[in-house]
Amino acid sequence: MNKLARRISHLISCREATELVSQLRERPLSPLERVKLRLHLAACKACSRFERQLALLDEAMRRYRR
């Protein structure tokens, strides 16, 4: 990862990023939180995977309800 991308992704930690990914399912994020999260996800492969994993969990629960 280049230096700039690293700096951008470090505006929030992975831990904070995962908290936001979870919370956006319950509340709208603030514009600042949205930007921070988007930049983090763009630069962090691990957290993008986490985001996709939660999407899979959403879909699994949707089918579970049916």
Add this chain to the structure above:
Amino acid sequence: MDANVFAAQLEAQRGYLTRVAVLQLRDRDAAEEVVQETIVAAFAGREGFTARSTLRTWLTGILKHKIVDAIRRRQKDPVFESALPEEMDLDDFDGLFKESGGWQDKPSDWGDPEAALARQEFFDVMNFCLEKLPPNTGRVFMMREVMELDSEEICKELRITPNNLWVILYRARMSLRECLQQHWFGGASRTP
């Protein structure tokens, strides 16, 4: 529709409804009771069922109210009152992240979601993972994801703050993904 046929269709949903209610109430007897109430109410109100929704969706809607009533009735439950705060504590999640807030073990690629979601065994593992959640965490997660109560309703029912709720749901999701990683995506069960 013929009443007997309808009764048989209701009966066929009893297993699913009981599973949902047990996860929610964490008490077999109480769960069977609300499911029984649900089936009786559904049969009595069968004129209200239209094919617009599936029978399961319709029944889950009725069950939701019965469960909320049951939770209200035992609102003073001391077990719930005392266990909830400790489940809201995030400290034991420190193992997942380093001091710096970076991942301890980075999430792996789960591949094509459909590959998992198309398998019945995946949902068996899912059920296992839901049952393994700490009692109140599981209860809150089910309220949100299966009963589809909105955040405000859940906070009101359980007398917790939105922040508490977010922490509990975060915990639930982190635990579920760990469990799925361990028992499905990381394990041997993925290959048929």
